[in-house]
Amino acid sequence: MKNSMWLKMLYFLVFSFISSRSAYAGEDTTISVQVSIDVNALTVRWTEDESKEFYTASRQLLTSSLKAKYPYWNFCDDENEHPYTVRLRVFDPYPEDGKYEAHIRLEAVTPPNNQNSTWPSHSWLNSIELGDAHLFPSVSNIPKTLVRLLEDHFLNNRTIEFRKWLKDTIPLAYGGNWLKKNISVPDFRIVLPLSSDNFLNLRASWFRIECQAVKGPIERLRAFGISEDAPYLSASGEIKIFDALVVKADSIEKNGQTCTLAPNVKEFYFGPVYLFQEETPILDIDIHKEDGE
Numbered sequence: 001m002k003n004s005m006w007l008k009m010l011y012f013l014v015f016s017f018i019s020s021r022s023a024y025a026g027e028d029t030t031i032s033v034q035v036s037i038d039v040n041a042l043t044v045r046w047t048e049d050e051s052k053e054f055y056t057a058s059r060q061l062l063t064s065s066l067k068a069k070y071p072y073w074n075f076c077d078d079e080n081e082h083p084y085t086v087r088l089r090v091f092d093p094y095p096e097d098g099k100y101e102a103h104i105r106l107e108a109v110t111p112p113n114n115q116n117s118t119w120p121s122h123s124w125l126n127s128i129e130l131g132d133a134h135l136f137p138s139v140s141n142i143p144k145t146l147v148r149l150l151e152d153h154f155l156n157n158r159t160i161e162f163r164k165w166l167k168d169t170i171p172l173a174y175g176g177n178w179l180k181k182n183i184s185v186p187d188f189r190i191v192l193p194l195s196s197d198n199f200l201n202l203r204a205s206w207f208r209i210e211c212q213a214v215k216g217p218i219e220r221l222r223a224f225g226i227s228e229d230a231p232y233l234s235a236s237g238e239i240k241i242f243d244a245l246v247v248k249a250d251s252i253e254k255n256g257q258t259c260t261l262a263p264n265v266k267e268f269y270f271g272p273v274y275l276f277q278e279e280t281p282i283l284d285i286d287i288h289k290e291d292g293e
Contacts, residue, residue, distance in 0.1 A: 027171075027174040027271075027272065028082055028083055029073075029074050029083075029084075029170065029171050029172065029173060029174065029272075030074050030076045030082040030083070030084070031066075031073055031074060031075045031076065031082065031084045031085070031086055031170060032076060032078070032080070032081065032082040032084065032085045032086070033059055033062050033063045033066065033075050033076060033077050033085075033086055033087075034059065034085055034086070034087040034088070035054075035055055035058040035059055035062060035087065035088045035089075035090075035146075036087060036088075036089050036090070037054070037089075037090040037091075038089070038090065038091040038092065039090055039091060039092045039100070039102045040092075040095070041092070041100040041102075041134060042090075042102065042136060042142075046139060050139040053139060053140065054139050054142060054143060057140075057143040058088065058142075058143040058146060058147070059077035060077050061143050061144065061147040062077070062086075062088055062146075062147055062150070063075050063076065063077035065147050065150065065151055065155065066086065066155075069155050069159065070162075070163065070166060072172055072198075072199060072202065072275060073166055073170055073172065083110070084108075084109070084110055084169075084170050085108070085109040086106065086107070086108050086109075087106070087107045087108075087109070088104065088105075088106055088107075088146060088147075088150060089104070089105045089106075089107055089123075090102055090103070090104050090130070090146065091103055091105070093127060099132070100132060100134060101129060101130070101131070101132065102129075102130040102131070102136070103127035103128060103129055103130060104125060104127070104128045104130060104146060104149055104150070105123050105124070105125045105127055105128075106123065106124050106125050106150065106154055106162075107122070107123040108122050108123070108124075108165065110169055110170075122165065124154060124158055124161065124162065125150075125153065125154050125158075128149055128153050130145075130149070166275075167274060167275045167276065168274070170274075171272035171273050171274050172194060172199075172273050172274065172275055173192065173193040173194055173272075173273045174193070174270070174271060174272050174273065175192075175193045175270050175271075175273075176190045176191060176192050176193060176209065176270035176273065177190065177191045177232065177233060177270075178190060178191075178266055179191055179230060179246065181266060182266075183263050183264070183266045183267065184263070186263070188223075188248055188249040188250075188261055188265065188266075189226070189228075189246055189247070189248050189249075190209070190223060190246070190247050190248070190249060190270070191230045191231070191232050191233075191244050191245075191246055192207070192209075192232075192244055192245050192246075192247055192273055193232055193241075193244060193273070194244055194245045194273070195232075195242045195243070195244060196229045196242075196243045196244060196245060197242075197243075199245055200281075201280075201281065202225060202245065202275065202278065202281075203225045203226075203227045203228075203245055203281050204224070204225045204226075204227055204279045204280065204281035204282065205224070205225050205275065205276070205277060205278045205279045205281075206222060206223070206224045206225075206276040206277040206278075206279065207222070207223050207224070207225075207247055207273055207274065207275060207276050208220055208221070208222060208253070208273075208274040208275075208276040209221040209222075209223055209249075209270055209271070209272075209273050209274070210270075210271040210272050210274075211265075211268035211269060211270050211271055212268060212269055212271065213264075213267050213268055213269075214267075214269070218271070219252055219253075219265075219268060220252065220253040221249050221250075221251075221252055221253075221265070221268075222249070222250050222251050222252070222253060222258060222276065223247035223248055223249045223250055224247060224248060224250055224279075225245060225246070225247050225279070225281070226246055226247065226248050227281060227282070228245075228246035229243045229244065229245065229246060230243070230244060230246045231243060231244070232244035249261055249265065252265070
């Protein structure tokens with residue numbers, strides 16, 4: 001009888017804990033990289049194998065290019081659906097004029113309920129003209145041509161705008177652990193689910209973290225990196241998943257202003273973690289190491 005009572009209590013506590021964290025659990029930060037081509041003058045002559053070759057190669061090249069330029073976000077070239085999409089679109093703006101022109105545009109799509117995005121879809125590039133579609137290179141060379149144009153006309157010229165969209169809209173991760181959970185201890189350090197190996201260059205940067213009490217509105221914490229690492233633990237707090245960045249909560253955003261922290265901030269559960277402002281970390285220098293050692 002006693003064992004049964006303890007089991008019921010244990011089940012209640014575990015269920016309550018999981019339920020309180022479920023609002024932010026398992027969120028996907030993957031950015032799906034897609035390519036679409038809407039120029040019949042190009043595709044009408046392609047075989048099924050050529051079409052498959054084009055889309056596969058284009059997604060892979062575009063994903064590699066974006067990852068190289070924006071390494072902190074999770075671009076992925078698989079065919080699965082994800083909350084965020086970046087699409088390289090080739091189209092004929094005037095298909096009825098008989099000129100068969102092809103233009104290129106980079107589009108980004110976010111979930112309609114994303115509160116941080118000011119648009120459900122946004123496009124850049126303003127339609128770079130590729131010229132007569134009949135003069136296009138072979139199917140096997142088109143992916144390289146498209147990605148080269150994207151890099152020359154967009155990634156090298158409008159990267160600030162695109163990077164701001166990434167920072168404002170797409171989180172790097174979800175969750176976090178208080179390093180010291182005791183509410184009476186004024187230690188506001190947070191272990192973020194950002195691997196020290198992959199996010200080392202952000203260890204002095206600022207982050208915006210959405211969080212929420214069990215019953216209460218969504219709050220936005222500002223926190224800055226303090227060049228520390230700590231184990232990021234599983235939900236049970238017993239298993240180390242990886243070494244992660246440590247940040248210190250600094251303030252709460254309120255109507256565009258920042259307010260000081262209150263002790264009850266430690267009752268919050270962490271949600272999406274956004275990169276707010278990049279800061280170059282001070283390199284750790286081993287003062288005991290001399291030339292030749």
